[in-house]
Amino acid sequence: MSNSFKSARPDPLLRIDAVYKSYAKGAPVLRGIDLEMAAGERVVVIGPSGGGKSTLLRVVMGLEQIDDGAITFAGASYVTVTGRRTRIDARVRRSIGMVFQNYTLFLHLNVVGNLILAPCKVNGESRKTATARALTLLDRFGLAEKADAYPSQLSGGQKQRVAIVRALMLDPALMLFDEVTSALDPELVAEVEQVILQLAGQNLPMIIVTHDMWFARRIASRVLFCAEGRIIEDGPPEQVLGSPRTERARDFVHRVFHIGG
């Protein structure tokens, strides 16, 4: 095995090539991101606020326009830039699921309604089979009795668990978690992290942005340290979280473990 992390991976699941992104006002948020991720990996992205972590996930999900670069999923290029326009292939994007920091359940639909909307409307699945699948999944994650509840009747932790199940309904080949526990009360964090660990146990590839270093250490197979729109460190969790090579990362990890721990 070569000592370069990249070439150790055959056949990338996700490949990000030189992605640049800036918002209309202000400094660029992504300044040349390159990343290859293999099918078995669970990548945790850490770093200071405003360093581009969330934007990176949103770009992978195809929620944002980018200035330059390309993203390929399982060999199919789905985020490309021609001229000034970002083109996104919605078919490829369907293989990716995402859960957000804010509660994003559809407030006018109950839990089952939230779960079956996309399967019925996007994949043309029948209401009956989608509902049956929804109930099975809810049961597996201990949410069976909440099937008819509306989002306003759920706790924050339950909302996020339902949001995860909603994404799973579409059988994603890659899951993105964008600070999914940041808005939660501390006592509700564990139940959500438990669900993500459960998915990790099934070898579902995922990219996780989190501020919870203990969770990061537990779940990651690989850790990226992101700051100022660049990936500054990239390696196994023991290394990036334990003995970072750069001053920036060392400083950050030290401070977070001290304050957060």
Next chain:
Amino acid sequence: MDFNFGLIWKFAVPLAQGLGTSILLSLICMALGSLLGLALALARSSPSRLLRLPAVAFVELFRGTPVLIQLFWVFFCLPLVLGFEPASFTSGVVALSLFTGAVTSETFRAALRSIGSEQRDASVALGLSRWTRMRYVILPQMALRATPVLLSNSITLFKETALVAAVGISDLMSVGENISNSIGRPVEILTTVAVVYFVIAFPFTRIVTLLEKRLLRKLAL
């Protein structure tokens, strides 16, 4: 000075007919006006300037001028546009529907804006097409949020229909004014008219408040 409120019973029938006209006018204009308002709100949130600017101009015009003058204006302009003289009720319907369109477009627009961008993000992440997102995520939530305000708007409209008395439509106000003038009993008649308007509008405002509370709970805002 003596007042005789008993005499209003003699005029119960014409007053009731007037009230019927006021309510009918409100219902028709609310229906037409809301459709117009929805269209205007969507046009105003469109990325195309060609749709946005005329919609903005329309709303500013109808919100920046008194309803009375809108009534007069439609009254004199409509025959020119149509080429024949329509019934005054028709002119009243057109004018108040245009006004209601401007008012409800603000309601729909506010409802649309109150839907957070995270709902759009979630829809995109779930692979919903633009149309599915509009039809199954955005519009239902907009309708929910707009409903109490639309009901308030309809109270406003019900009150504004009193202005059609000025262009000769026999609504509650106009009937009351005529009776009051002909028998010289403004205190009895006008007070009765005011009470009738109140008795209809006030319970409606309570319903709106209740509905708003329930809705806020449901949407957990």
Next chain:
Amino acid sequence: MNYVYDFASVFRNADTLIDGLSLSLEIAAAANLIAVFGGFVIALLLLSPSRLIRLPATLFVEFFRCTPFLVQIFWFFYCVPMLLDVYLSSRALGILALSLILSTFNAEAFRGAVQAVPRDQIDAGIALGLSPFQRVAHIIFPTALRLVIPVLLTNGILAFQTSSLLSLVAVEELMFSGKMLSAKIYRPIETFTVVALIYLVVSLPVSQWVGWLERRRVRAER
């Protein structure tokens, strides 16, 4: 459509409209001045801890909010002189009627604003040892006023537009002048278009200002 527009004859009689406009502005300005004060006083009554004060005040406000302006104005012009046996000029009656209408609207705005003053602001005032009156004067009132100014301005425009109803009880304001002029020159469309534009030109800057104030507040709260 072979109608030939003739705006020139309207502009030839512009002085009639200008007279009307100045009376409209005068009435609206006076009503606004009275109603800022009146609205605040009624709001205090609405927020009174005593039922005996709160209920009549609420009924009063609700009655105004749930009946048409036109009915209120007619009632005021025909019934008030009869009931109170006082005979005021139509201008004074117009100002009074409009002030009352506007006061009830401003009262609702003030009430909402006073309730919207964050509890911790008041707590901070208590913690700093301010007396109840000082808390009202230095914390509640300024905070509420800042919240309420856009609504007061919006209500002010509404009052200006509502003043057009006074034309129906023969107050010679802008709308009345417009009706007179259109009857005189037989040009209703042109006259009413010009009158509508005058209302718009007065209202629009204020509503734009309100929009600006609100956008600024939203930005500041972020």
